[in-house]
Amino acid sequence: MDKVRFGIIGLGNQGNNYTTKFIDGQIENGVLSALCDINPVKIDAMKKKEGIPEDVVYFTDYKEMLHSGLVDAVLVETPHYDHPEMVKECLKRNIHVICDKPAGVYTKQVREMNEFAKTQKARFAMMFNQRTNCVYRKMREMIAGGEIGELQRVNWIITDWFRTQYYYDSGSWRATWEGEGGGVLINQCPHQIDLVQWIVGEMPQTVRGFCQYGKWHDIEVEDEVTAFFTYKNGATGVFITTTGEAPGTNRLEISGSKGKLLCEKNKLFFYKNEVDTFVHSNTSQKGFGKPKCEIIEVETDGKNEQHVGIMNNFANAILGLEEQFVAGTDGINGVELMNAIELSGWNNGEEIVLPIDEERYLKELNEKRKTSKLKIVNDGKVEDTSNSFGTN
Amino acid sequence: MDKVRFGIIGLGNQGNNYTTKFIDGQIENGVLSALCDINPVKIDAMKKKEGIPEDVVYFTDYKEMLHSGLVDAVLVETPHYDHPEMVKECLKRNIHVICDKPAGVYTKQVREMNEFAKTQKARFAMMFNQRTNCVYRKMREMIAGGEIGELQRVNWIITDWFRTQYYYDSGSWRATWEGEGGGVLINQCPHQIDLVQWIVGEMPQTVRGFCQYGKWHDIEVEDEVTAFFTYKNGATGVFITTTGEAPGTNRLEISGSKGKLLCEKNKLFFYKNEVDTFVHSNTSQKGFGKPKCEIIEVETDGKNEQHVGIMNNFANAILGLEEQFVAGTDGINGVELMNAIELSGWNNGEEIVLPIDEERYLKELNEKRKTSKLKIVNDGKVEDTSNSFGTN
Numbered sequence: 215m216d217k218v219r220f221g222i223i224g225l226g227n228q229g230n231n232y233t234t235k236f237i238d239g240q241i242e243n244g245v246l247s248a249l250c251d252i253n254p255v256k257i258d259a260m261k262k263k264e265g266i267p268e269d270v271v272y273f274t275d276y277k278e279m280l281h282s283g284l285v286d287a288v289l290v291e292t293p294h295y296d297h298p299e300m301v302k303e304c305l306k307r308n309i310h311v312i313c314d315k316p317a318g319v320y321t322k323q324v325r326e327m328n329e330f331a332k333t334q335k336a337r338f339a340m341m342f343n344q345r346t347n348c349v350y351r352k353m354r355e356m357i358a359g360g361e362i363g364e365l366q367r368v369n370w371i372i373t374d375w376f377r378t379q380y381y382y383d384s385g386s387w388r389a390t391w392e393g394e395g396g397g398v399l400i401n402q403c404p405h406q407i408d409l410v411q412w413i414v415g416e417m418p419q420t421v422r423g424f425c426q427y428g429k430w431h432d433i434e435v436e437d438e439v440t441a442f443f444t445y446k447n448g449a450t451g452v453f454i455t456t457t458g459e460a461p462g463t464n465r466l467e468i469s470g471s472k473g474k475l476l477c478e479k480n481k482l483f484f485y486k487n488e489v490d491t492f493v494h495s496n497t498s499q500k501g502f503g504k505p506k507c508e509i510i511e512v513e514t515d516g517k518n519e520q521h522v523g524i525m526n527n528f529a530n531a532i533l534g535l536e537e538q539f540v541a542g543t544d545g546i547n548g549v550e551l552m553n554a555i556e557l558s559g560w561n562n563g564e565e566i567v568l569p570i571d572e573e574r575y576l577k578e579l580n581e582k583r584k585t586s587k588l589k590i591v592n593d594g595k596v597e598d599t600s601n602s603f604g605t606n
Numbered sequence: 607m608d609k610v611r612f613g614i615i616g617l618g619n620q621g622n623n624y625t626t627k628f629i630d631g632q633i634e635n636g637v638l639s640a641l642c643d644i645n646p647v648k649i650d651a652m653k654k655k656e657g658i659p660e661d662v663v664y665f666t667d668y669k670e671m672l673h674s675g676l677v678d679a680v681l682v683e684t685p686h687y688d689h690p691e692m693v694k695e696c697l698k699r700n701i702h703v704i705c706d707k708p709a710g711v712y713t714k715q716v717r718e719m720n721e722f723a724k725t726q727k728a729r730f731a732m733m734f735n736q737r738t739n740c741v742y743r744k745m746r747e748m749i750a751g752g753e754i755g756e757l758q759r760v761n762w763i764i765t766d767w768f769r770t771q772y773y774y775d776s777g778s779w780r781a782t783w784e785g786e787g788g789g790v791l792i793n794q795c796p797h798q799i800d801l802v803q804w805i806v807g808e809m810p811q812t813v814r815g816f817c818q819y820g821k822w823h824d825i826e827v828e829d830e831v832t833a834f835f836t837y838k839n840g841a842t843g844v845f846i847t848t849t850g851e852a853p854g855t856n857r858l859e860i861s862g863s864k865g866k867l868l869c870e871k872n873k874l875f876f877y878k879n880e881v882d883t884f885v886h887s888n889t890s891q892k893g894f895g896k897p898k899c900e901i902i903e904v905e906t907d908g909k910n911e912q913h914v915g916i917m918n919n920f921a922n923a924i925l926g927l928e929e930q931f932v933a934g935t936d937g938i939n940g941v942e943l944m945n946a947i948e949l950s951g952w953n954n955g956e957e958i959v960l961p962i963d964e965e966r967y968l969k970e971l972n973e974k975r976k977t978s979k980l981k982i983v984n985d986g987k988v989e990d991t992s993n994s995f996g997t998n
Contacts, residue, residue, distance in 0.1 A: 366848075366850065366851055367765070367846075367848070367851065369763060369846070371761060371859070373759070373861070376883070376887075376896045377887075377893060377894070378886065378887045378888075378890040378892065378893055378894075378895075379887050379888050379890075380890055380891055380892060380893050381892075381893030381894065382893075384893050422816075422955065424814075424834055424836075424842065426840065426842070429840060430884075430887065431887065438842070440834055440842055440844060442816055442832055442834065444816075448818065448821060450816065450818070450830070450832055452832060452844055452846065454759075454761070454844065456758075456759070458758065458883070458887070459758055459759065459861050459866075459883065460879060460883045460886070460896040460897050460899065461865075461866065461877050461879070461896055461899040462861075462866075462896075463859060463861075463866070467763070467855060469765070469851050469854075469855075473853075474851075474853065474854075474855070485853050487852060487853070491768070491850070491851065491852045492822075494770065494852070495768075495769075495770045495771050495822065495823065495850070496770075496771050498770040498771075498772055499772055500770065500772060500773075501769060501770055501772050501773030501774075501776050502769070502770075502773065503770075504768045504852040504853055504854075505852050507852065507853045562957070563814065563955065563957065565954070565955065
């Protein structure tokens with residue numbers, strides 16, 4: 215094939231965004247060929263979208279789209295619970311698939327998806343667009359390369375996910391256990407939840423979550439979270455997020471024995487110790503005084519291609535032109551971390567040891583779903599989300 | 607009296623520092639008249655100190671000093687457990703007293719001290735020198751004045767209290783349950799523990815502490831702490847400290863519905879929302895987009911007189927020249943907060959509801975003290991601590 219023919223399942227805010235990227239010609243080796251939504255109102259709205267190619271074919275049943283022979287690859291942009299099933303339906307038809315975050319709502323469904331994916335030939339990627347950000351890639355590279363020495367502490371304050379009550383009222387599935395399977399963790403924060411383990415290069419061993427449900431909004435799920443992690447070597451981590459604060463903060467700090475990485479306002483600084491802190495502590499003949507430290511603004515390759523980067527890479531990987539950047543099976547780590555925070559939150563900050571007990575999580579989630587209240591709203595509406603991805 | 611005659615009990619690092627301030631003439635209305643330490647080695651060292659006045663009288667028994675008629679006021683610079691008893695001994699002789707931090711090791715002794723102090727006429731202050739810092743005073747003033755609106759979140763990363771193993775090996779009482787009654791919380795961090803409640807203007811209602819004991823050093827007490835607070839209105843807080851990291855961080859952020867205060871590198875910024883976040887959230891007809899926000903570098907009076915400020919203020923208050931800045935009885939809040947974090951840490955992160963159960967805390971502390979190992983070291987040594995007070 216010359217160009218990869220893409221279909222999109224789910225024409226909400228995200229489906230719309232991706233459509234625009236095709237229309238704008240941002241996907242060099244990809245072309246939009248089909249669009250699908252179970253809601254005809256959203257299909258009608260899409261047909262009126264400026265610049266939409268006339269030869270795009272519309273479906274209300276995604277399996278019909280998969281059967282149509284019109285798509286080589288699919289973007290899954292539907293409610294979270296449906297992701298694993300739809301990914302499997304694509305893969306088993308040898309159709310490549312990019313799944314938007316999260317990979318699923320609970321690890322059991324994601325694990326099963328991953329096990330299935332490993333038996334299939336078609337490509338599977340997660341839309342972890344934030345992994346394309348040069349500062350995060352650089353942090354991961356530096357940590358993996360031993361530049362910060364032994365891991366001591368991780369701290370991410372990511373509280374700039376502000377949402378209005380109007381936002382929550384705008385979709386029946388939003389911010390419900392039954393519709394989304396969670397709140398800020400599963401909707402706004404999956405990127406940072408993924409990044410925090412991808413950059414550090416390992417998952418925590420224990421997780422505590424202090425979640426507050428409907429704290430700042432009239433919703434049933436959590437809109438504020440403070441999580442506490444411990445890692446294999448005893449290092450600790452704190453992860454804080456909310457949709458209730460403005461302007462909020464996005465500040466990631468990772469400390470090690472050889473220095474500290476600080477990422478803020480899309481800049482990366484390395485506080486580089488001349489001598490390893492542990493060596494200094496154990497050999498100094500003075501009680502006070504730290505190793506000499508140089509503050510370096512770290513140079514990166516400057517690339518931050520986000521969603522377009524993931525889509526171009528995926529199309530190129532299908533065409534054999536480059537390596538695939540994000541493995542689809544990677545999505546399980548973020549889901550496990552979210553699940554662990556949520557499970558702890560439901561149980562008064564209980565220490566959850568990873569790997570999570572997937573059956574327990576699903577059981578407790580299903581209890582929440584039983585009393586979940588889906589809202590009745592006009593689901594045909596689509597919003598401009600271009601200002602929704604955080605301040606930096 | 608023309609000038610207040612000061613005595614100092616305890617000639618370790620801190621006692622030495624204060625002596626220097628008198629020698630240097632930094633205490634306008636105070637004069638150094640007596641020095642006391644139970645260790646003659648430290649007295650001998652002091653006698654050789656350059657610039658020490660010839661008429662200073664030395665004691666090895668502090669009660670003899672109090673009886674001598676040579677002192678109007680005293681600085682208590684002894685191990686923590688002794689603070690409340692010594693304060694009471696001063697006050698009951700109508701001798702004014704500044705107690706160095708912490709007010710004591712456990713709330714029971716501090717409460718008893720405070721109750722006694724309220725019946726006495728002599729003045730009692732805590733050496734909360736960090737309260738003199740213009741940025742902290744300004745933050746307290748702005749919050750009390752409603753400028754940040756409703757409290758949403760408190761976050762203090764105060765990890766720049768690095769200490770070497772040599773430091774811990776330099777005093778037999780250091781970093782032991784029996785000698786100090788705790789680690790980084792009670793020795794390095796009492797200022798920030800005091801400030802975090804003084805600036806916010808209220809104590810948390812619940813406290814969790816995740817403490818790691820001897821994590822970075824060969825000591826029995828905690829040298830790393832992550833604490834999680836909840837406040838009366840549901841706001842949350844995180845407080846992180848350690849003596850194991852270099853260079854460490856000192857960053858205090860307090861968010862409210864009208865904006866965010868950020869204190870870093872001794873500068874104060876106000877992220878001021880044009881509209882209250884809650885009002886915006888509940889009235890906006892858009893899902894995304896925050897209130898407009900202006901970033902202002904806050905002007906302060908620029909004064910940051912630290913220990914000298916507290917000492918001058920105390921002398922002047924005794925002479926009736928100004929109001930006393932820090933009430934001695936204020937010390938109990940920090941002790942209660944430390945105790946709650948420690949108690950939670952001993953009990954696997956248990957949620958501690960304030961006010962703390964003082965009998966339970968003392969009982970569990972005494973259990974630790976039973977197996978505490980005092981170290982055998984040369985206690986005559988005194989160190990230059992001028993670089994020990996954090997980076998900003």
